[in-house]
Amino acid sequence: MLADIGDRVERLRNSQALSSPVHDERVAARIGTVLGIAFLVCFLTGVLSHLHQHPVSWLPLGPRPSWAYRVNQGVHVVTGLACVPLLLAKLFAVYPNLLAWPPVRGLVHGLERASVGVLVAAALFQVSTGVMNIYQWYPWGFGFPGVHWAMAWVAIGALLVHVAVQLPAVRRGLSRSSDEGREHTDKDAAARTRRGFLLGTGLTVAAVTIATAGQTVTPLRPLSVLAPRRTDVGPQGLPVNRSAAQANVIQSAVDPAWVLELVGPGGTTLLNRAALLAMPQHSAVLTIACVEGWSASAPWSGVRVADLVALAGGSAAASVAVTSLQERGTYRSSELPAAYVQDPDTLLALRLKGEDLHLEHGFPARIMAPNRPGVLQTKWVARMEVRDA
Ligand SMILES: Nc1nc2c(c(=O)[nH]1)N[C@H]1C(S)=C(S)[C@@H](COP(=O)(O)O)O[C@H]1N2
Ligand SMILES: [Mo]
Secondary structure (H helix, E strand, O other): OHHHHHHHHHHHHHOOOOOOOOOOHHHHHHHHHHHHHHHHHHHHHHHHHHHHHOOEOOEOOOOOOOOHHHHHHHHHHHHHHHHHHHHHHHHHHHHHHHOOOOOOOHHHHHHHHHHHHHHHHHHHHHHHHHHHHHOOOOOOOOOHHHHHHHHHHHHHHHHHHHHHHHHHHHHHHHHOOOOOOOOOOOHHHHHHHHHHHHHHHHHHHHHHHHHHHOOOOHHHHHHOOOOOOOOOOOHHHOOOOOOHHHHOOHHHHHOOOOOEEEEEOOEEEEEOHHHHHHOOOEEEEEEEEOOOOOEEEEEEEEEEHHHHHHHOOOOOOOEEEEEEOOOOOHHHEEEEOHHHHHOOOOEEEEEEOOEEOOHHHOOOOEEEOOOOEHHHOOOOEEEEEEEOO
């Protein structure tokens, strides 16, 4: 019975339908190397993004350089999207190997096969949920960031095992030119097919990159046919991520009785918009750099957070906990570590491009700081609590 299945699988594997010069160690090694590098860069930028959002004492990420998070996140999304065609091409190059019979030859081989299964599943999960997140389509019932973070470790672990096991094959594959053919008769045709497949994969990666990178690289904007966001479209010429209606703040944000509740060692101060506008105003070109890859810079102005901290009686070592009028949702609150608080460009922004802040961009007041993930640029601020170290 088993032998029978084995025979059939073997016949299928060797059949004309499955045979292609593309199912070749050289093709797999080349695509695999590029995929491995893209995956690793995507992983590392993902870890950095996570540490920006969940600060740790051993890696103090600060407000400078101001462009770092935007570049990090652009690279994360670009390399993640590049992994989609690379992963599909790699799977196509090697899939007859997945049909090898018997499927498991002993313990080590079994573990190696299992790690490939985990790798393929985790990589497909990461790229597909990542793409769905960029397009803000959430058909699942779990919180995206937590699961994406956990699965990244599963994927990178399986990748390291896979690379270690396959290193000899990768070396062999890379050292042989993809032109030399094994079969004499159709050697040239096979080499041409392999070259064409590699070229096609490369062009697909380039096309995906060009068609999406314009959401942050302005000169590429006209070519960004696949990018979900145009960074110059929206109220005051900026995109909106979470709208006032989605956050359920349409009424509370325009209530004339709105005051900022500023809590600190010196007690609680209530400041309305007029009082905030009467304080020294500071302007800076600041960037919204969304985790989803798009970013947009504009001139913002408002009160320096450091000035508010001083007013509340906080020291230079104080951090600030920010809470929004928004009553529910992960991004209704954020924390400004001391390094951000002390940066002269960290603002409680009241105006954008010389106009009052649009409701969609966080009216009456929002946090804007350099080198900060978009998710932490809290809109519709209600309360700031100064916490001295
Ligand atoms: N209160 C609140 N602030 C928020 C969010 C939110 O969901 N609630 N979303 C954040 C995210 S994910 C981004 S990218 C920026 C987008 O700012 P914008 O809509 O002004 O472009 O706002 C941030 N501020
Ligand atoms: Mo965002």
